[in-house]
Amino acid sequence: MSLTFEFQPNAAPLATGERDALLADPGFGRVFTDHMAVVRYTEGQGWHSARIQAREPIATDPASSVLHYAQEIFEGLKAYRQPDGGVALFRPDANARRLRQSAKRMAMPELPEEVFIDSVRALVRTDRDWVPSIPNGALYLRPFVFASEVFLGVKPSSEYIYAVIASAVGSYWKGGVKAISLWASQSYTRAAPGGTGAAKCGGNYAASLIALAEAGRQGCEQVVFLDAVERRWVEELGGMNIFFVFADGTLRTPPLGGTILAGITRDSLIRLARDQGLTVEEAPYGIDQWQEDAKSGRLVEAFACGTAAVVTPIGRVKGEGFDVTIGTGGTGQLTESLRRQLTDIQFGRAPDPHGWMMRVA
Ligand SMILES: *Cc1c(COP(=O)(O)O)cnc(C)c1O
Secondary structure, eight states, X not given: OOOOOEEXXXXXXXXXXXXXXXXXXXXXXXXXXXXXXXXXXXXTTEEEEEEEEXXXXXXXXXXXXXXXXXXXXXXXXXXXXXXXXXXXXEOHHHHHHHHHHHHHHTTOOOOOHHHHHHHHHHHHHHTGGGSOOSTTOEEEEEEEEEEOOBOOSSSOOSEEEEEEEEEEEOOSSTTSOOOEEEEEOSSOOSOOTTSSTTSOBXXXXXXXXXXXXXXXXXXOSEEEEEOTTXXXXXXXXXXXXXXXXXXXSOEEEOOOSSSSOOOHHHHHHHHHHHHTTOOEEEOOOBHHHHHHXXXXXXXXXXXXXXXXXXXXXXXXXXXXXXXXXXXXXXXXXXXXXXXXXXXXXXXXXXXXXXXXXXXXX
């Protein structure tokens, strides 16, 4: 199913000089473009009223169900400036599919994948001058859907708004890529069997923030969540998947299975590693084993991955009664190599053997 996007241009876009000043050092998630995509859903009518319009506040009734019961899902993907000045998206079809899966879990209507792709493509084309040209810069796209029915009864909403906003971004971490420290929380979990851990919904993030504050008090930058049943098996960070690299050259990442978000970066790195003949196990890894392996030297590298921060080395993990360094505590060789291989494909500096890039402008 496809929709035609009506184009209502922003009557007062930001002046070129001001835009270029912002694009020189955009940071992460604060610089927004002139336009947004919006599509509405009404039960009985389906998805309708698709348009590209000026980015502006969305009027929301105080009784809109999202404000009370948090029926909300989102996606995150990037558009990359290519060597010839064009713009390409990385695996937007995978984001379109995942948004449908998240919708299913949250009892929301599924946005047709074609409408997702068309919305993102139309927005990037409209705001293509906002795609940064600085090293590692990109246009971060944030598609999201929320329940907009005005009703306080508890049930799936009968109305929804899908929108896509775009933010020019530089490096996710202030000061560029450096190894981060993790706090292994025993007090809080992110996802339980049967819960919403595999859906990309705002509620998962809301529930993770108290653990992030706890990590901060422990002098750590991020949280690594353990499974909710045994508080033993490593799952993922609040918004990134995790990989381990062993001295024998093998990699391991926790298996998907309902409590872990199926990262597109995770999937891409598994493929890139296997392409070069490396063994990647999707297998459970205990926090006890992690400490033992870090101390013995069997574990040589660890990294976190996701669209926003790409690949981030993990230098240290701390928990109740332990604090261990991984490898040298800095960026591992394979970590750096995989980050490089992935970003070379995304920025069009290397061939794209899996057909991951979609040229949009
Ligand atoms: C979005 C997200 C990731 C990373 O997914 P990518 O598709 O690689 O960006 C990992 N974990 C959680 C909880 C997420 O929300």
